[in-house]
Amino acid sequence: DQQVKQNSPSLSVQEGRISILNCDYTNSMFDYFLWYKKYPAEGPTFLISISSIKDKNEDGRFTVFLNKSAKHLSLHIVPSQPGDSAVYFCAAPAVQGGSEKLVFGKGTKLTVNP
């Protein structure tokens, strides 16, 4: 039961252009979303989050957009840099058995070409 879906396993963009990473979710009860970035041989690092009361959150080159009616969020990186090449995971806290857990998508591998 994949509650958080990242349907694109990979994305390749040119340096300086915009990267758009997409995430869909099935549980309308989700009210908070997070993006994590993971380099090889390292653990994921928190990137940016958004609450369901907002439709946009911006932090420097990173902006997350939330479309609740479509149950869709996207992460925009502009301008993209080679150092942004990593796997990006979308995540949402889900309630299970009266307690919370983070549910992650399968990730999208972003490659930014110089």
Place this chain on the structure above:
Amino acid sequence: EAGVTQSPTHLIKTRGQQVTLRCSPISGHTSVYWYQQALGLGLQFLLWYDEGEERNRGNFPPRFSGRQFPNYSSELNVNALELEDSALYLCASSRGTSTTQETQYFGPGTRLLVL
């Protein structure tokens, strides 16, 4: 400030064996989370400990277990290893008990290979 540390970094075991993975959270963090990332899959939630108690557990069989010590470090134990247990095991820590309020900080992971 030191980040989340995990040991060992790599491990090779054979089917049926048992393994213990270790995690030290960031100083001041009381919650520790364990995740499994198998090939081609996202991070799958395994266990969540806070203040020494198991708060939540993912959809994994009972041979996956763990504990949290008074210093908030944690162990993940996997008994009767199976080939499909080969994965990257990630530990994360956070300050509070709510995953919506507190960011989780991840360690580098332990890569387990079961032959």
